[in-house]
Amino acid sequence: MKLTGAEILCETLTQLGVREIFGYPGGAILPVYDALGKSKLHHILVRHEQGATHMADGYARASGGVGVAMATSGPGATNMVTGIATAMLDSSPVVCITGQVSSKVLGSDAFQEVDITGITMPITKHNVVVTKAEDVARTIREAFVIAKSGRPGPVLVDITKDAQQASAEFDWDSCAPKLPPKRVRKNHDQAEFDRAVELLNTAKRPLILAGHGIMVSGAMRTFEQFVRTGSYPVAMTLLGIGCFPARDPLNLGMMGMHGEAWVNNAIQEADLLIAVGMRFDDRVTGDLRTYAKNARKIHIEIDRAEINKNVKVDAALIGDAGEVLEKLTPLIVTRDHSAWLRHINELKGDSAVRDIQSLPDSGHLYAAHVINDLWKETHGEAIVVTDVGQHQMWEAQYYHHNDPRTLITSGGLGTMGFALPAAIGAKFAKPESEVWVVVGDGGFQMTMSELATIVQEKINIKIAIINNGYLGMVRQWQEFFYDKRYVATPLVAPDFAALANAFGIRGERITTRGEVVPTIRAARESSESVLIDFRVEQEDSVYPMVPAGASLHDMIRRPNNPLVETATEP
């Protein structure tokens, strides 16, 4: 069957199981859009190409499949850069397809020409330029294989306009992926494995550091079995949240810079850390010189390059988390760690009392209240997509996720503006799920134009803006480390409720605690999108906090009289 490169692209995507493409048209990708119109693929018109990449990313994270974003050459492609880097840092399988000027004028600074493969080389798992129609199908299939395999990541395929227009023979069987042969490495030797087993069975104070890799591996059940067999307490990374139910008593909560105090203290006291699918990011370890000094370390990780990168480990088990855990679990003989678990419980100390949820109602509206109420009202079952900053940490602390892929957030790159578009992608991946955006007033203003996408696509997403009139996390750093010199952090915002109305979305504004639950309930009952502007305490901070570069046990705790100022009109 003879088809144009553009038609081959659409046909290949369809056969790969793609249903939605998030994109924005332009000159160099027009042949593809023409073919899209004749295909069964649903194209979602975004308002900025960064949004397209975040949507594809959100789609991938919610579904476990591959998300697809599309843009034209030049500025269309460069607008994708932030979204591609976001997907790279969080190992999210996204395939980006960009149009490129004709191969005859490549390198001539033609209109809207940019070397996007050169630009994205360090932020993609792989990228490639296609200049011939006959290479389109195989390259796209390879892109999907690469994006999904091993440690996932974004792949960019740049297709010249003449390759889209030219015709070629299309036959599914003859365009199978043909990637360069790779050396098959032995993952680890038996001695290394035996050492890990011995460490597991001799540890008195073991603790698991659970990361995103468990979810990527789809190893939630295997992991749970491993945890139960050894009765290991589990600390989660931000992206690990959801890989093990929050309601489980063995789940301690999040570790790291804004992790719970008892979690960080337990890590510092542990004699064995079992790191599964996590990479000892600096936001998780604090000062490496004082990090878990008492602990031996087992690192279960699929990416060899992560071994001994930040923390030197005693046994490195390289491979898929599920496969490694499956081999380890039957060899666990030491199963009783009740004394250690009791001790961790004692470490909690007065944390529950100090918790803002337990403080008497002062009439002030705190972000933590909003998120806690949202958790209760949604029974912890919604997909929550957060942006970056204070609200992101409060969500991680107060929304208790029991299921994988229900918290979607930009961890590694920390991309503000991620939440709204990523939630749109998540909604397309899980149309039956309730999707909430939890976003700050700063990040929301970065990508709020995607409200129009929501309206055009008639989708149902609830948006909770945690509005404190500041770039809150930066303000918090200025409060703690720059003597409260709030430079460039006070933030004027539009009336978000009125703005939502202008887009054709119902908008609400909440200033008191009593209004929170009824408003969330009403929003949930609506079959359409609703935006709620929560005017919260302006100068509240996220506690505990390990200052950047400090030791993990060196936390700033919530003061006993935290009430400072009231939410006011900007």
Add this chain to the structure above:
Amino acid sequence: MQTLVAYVENKPGVLNRVSSLARRLNINIDSLTVGPTENEEIARMTIVAHTDERGAHRLEASLEKLVDVLLAENISSRALLERDLALIKVTADQQNRPHLMELTKVFRARVVDVAPESLIIEVSGTADKIDGLLEVLRPFGVLEMARSGRISMTRGNDLLRPPSVSPQASEMESSGYTVP
């Protein structure tokens, strides 16, 4: 200084990916040589990098994550044969020419070009040997020099061969790829 050998796809852009990776890891490359192998689709690189063992491990593991890199291996601690080639153009007049010829012999180098006022000396060997020759040639006046950079090979039975067969889609899973 660490020495790595890599087999890569012999196609445009691969050198850029490899060198860009070293830059990203903040590792300075001392020399990088690349040339085709007996299989024209595969090129072999010898990378000499200013880093420690840990840095070399990261470079090796990160290189192997690149789709176009078939294999990367840190061979620094193994028994190696190392070769560097240099062409050195030296000022040579009637008087000092015999002296230069003599030195060339001592270093087992060769004179490959003779002109009225200069010679080109070709020398191959370890970097130390070439540095040594250069040292004694300097007083004569070195006009120009070109060095190839190091190529390395492990000795004896210690073979470092590229993975040869391109896996079929069905076999891809075992080679680290999953097929959706």
